[in-house]
Amino acid sequence: MASEMAYTTLGDTGMEISRLCLGCMNFGSGEPWMLNDEAASQELIDRALELGINFLDTANVYSRGESEEIVGRAIAERDRSELVVATKVYFPMRDGPNAGGLSRKHVLDQARASLDRLGTDYVDLYQIHRWDDETPIEETLSALDHLVDEGLVRYVGASTMPAWKFTKALYTADVENVDRFVSMQPEYNAVDRHEEANVLPVCESEGIGVLPWSPLAGGFLTGKYDRDADPESGRAATDEYTAARFTEENWAVLDEIRAIADARDATPAQVSLAWLLHKDVVDAPIVGPRRIDHLEENVAALDVSLDPSEIERIEDPITPRWPAPGKD
């Protein structure tokens, strides 16, 4: 039986989002581990919507616009009001000056370009992908506020930065009386918990919606890799960032997750996602399935409930620290 989708509101806003967001980074050809198959990408998006997911996350930089174009074609014939579409700006889209960053010029240029690629009149959530040290935050916030005033953007969000910078962005928006960020995308999963020591307490106290990226640690937490063997397939075979998660500390977490999954007749992916969904601060993990069976397995995590002792077992091997080596 298909799991019933659950919904929540994004942070303190009234916008309703599914408790799993569909990550669209895999749709494109930018990296060897991506789908590079438009028909399969469209099927995945269709199935996600059929399962009740109403929330899609992409970025201008994902395969330099290809992901947005694929999402655009997927939503073209749908009732736009039923969908929550999120994209991002910051990383360079070409070589040369003004190719990236968060200047008023680049933000306004890329907002238009994203709307064209997505084939839509507005995005629901427009996110800054990273902090730009070269642009005053006042300039970025005023450009984002303008997009909201123009009706091109419904809400603004942020992603992955030091807590003090995010706090500065929030109080600057209040002082300047412009739209403030309503959401944050941190890297957050059972083995990457550094944000517990960074931005998550800010989100909790400020009513910011938390949308964890890489909720399965790029596939590590599905239990598909073997401690004693080099990965021959899966993302970790070609992606160093994912392979760097093969540490003793992380295998110890996975051992607990595997044991809990066995006892509960669930899969390690489902237990890992359930762990995130049990965190009050988390609104919607952004899952990045590459196949329909991944998606269906991941959605069924909504049916898994963990007790406090299981949560403790998963958390015991790691003490969250920020900054974490090799992380933003």
Ligand SMILES: NC(=O)c1ccc[n+]([C@@H]2O[C@H](COP(=O)([O-])OP(=O)(O)OC[C@H]3O[C@@H](n4cnc5c(N)ncnc54)[C@H](OP(=O)(O)O)[C@@H]3O)[C@@H](O)[C@H]2O)c1
């Ligand atoms: N804000 C940011 O800076 C940022 C950064 C990264 C990502 N994101 C967002 O977060 C989304 C998700 O990130 P992610 O793709 O790293 O998430 P993830 O869910 O941790 O990893 C996804 C990968 O894990 C494997 N996988 C997923 N479910 C599986 C299952 N049930 N069984 C076996 N393998 C499975 C697949 O890779 P293989 O089959 O290839 O092994 C899949 O591509 C992205 O699409 C993007 O929207 C945001």
